[in-house]
Amino acid sequence: MEIYKRDEEHRVAGGVMDPESLMVLMALAKEIRGAGEAEITLRQLSDRLGVSKQTASRRLQDLEESGMIRRITAPGGQKVGITPKGFAALRSLHRELSTILQTKPQPIELSGTVITGLGEGGYYLSQEGYLKQFQEMLGFRPYPGTLDIKLDEGSLGLREMLFRMPMEEVKGFRTEEREFGPVKFVRAKIGKNAAAVIFPARTHHSDVVELIAPVNLRKSLGLRDGSRVTVRVIA
Structure with missing residues (x-):
């Protein structure tokens, strides 16, 4: 398990986001919207993603270490914000999906x-x-x-x-x-x-x-x- 974790951290830090981390980033973007940052507990995040609190915590740590998000401890939880690097990753995904979805289907x-x-x-x-x-x-x-x-x-x-x-x-x-x-x-x-x-x-x-x-x-x-x-x- 430790080898798996280190490999994931390397891939995220190297700029290649694995699907699980990307799902967390999208979930955070939905919570934050235009607010800049939002308060969210591990329980809330784990419920939204359908994973354990331990997994949610590890994903947040991966994203923070890769510079995609920033976290601030708050009473009863934490405040999470998406960094410019994180928004750049989301915009890149948006462009790719737009290209795929706008492609005319082949007969x-x-x-x-x-x-x-x-x-x-x-x-x-x-x-x-x-x-x-x-x-x-x-x-x-x-x-x-x-x-x-x-x-x-x-x-x-x-x-x-x-x-x-x-x-x-x-x-x-x-x-x-x-x-x-x-x-x-x-x-x-x-x-x-x-x-x-x-x-x-x-x-x-x-x-x-x-x-x-x-x-x-x-x-x-x-x-x-x-x-x-x-x-x-x-x-």
Whole structure:
């Protein structure tokens, strides 16, 4: 444990902040805000971080020794302030996160072969409960039918990844005849056509994806069974 501690102190003092010390610095910044310094007890800090008081104390010592914070003993606790060096570290982190978060996401490309589905797409997409929601969310009224694509082996992992990611969703509804479940979807493009890959609630792991679009994609793109296609998804 002593070797581990000395190694951490060296890394912090050398200017490379480990994640735990950075979390403490961010927690202190939230407490201080524009006040310059703030009173905080080890109990308060340990509760905020979900660590023991001993760990919180060690982290404060690391930050103080590396010049990131200053501490002043106060009645019932201590006052902690962030130094210019500490604020510089936070600004550097802010710049890096801004660059990451502002980077435009790269499209995911799914490749496969056009196949004939079971014909269920036309039935479901004739339901006004779905059509109205898709039009409001996607900006187009879907053609009453889906383009079914059997994915190449190399795209199966990407489909699985999409299936597990947070997606937009149209809500389920009930008619006099039956109940219709929710449908998740991700926006996509095939050729120059706007589209969406849909994942009905009944969908489980599969090697087939279903596309909706404002036009009949088979006619618009001259597709038939066996045609090779690539779908670009922005997740």
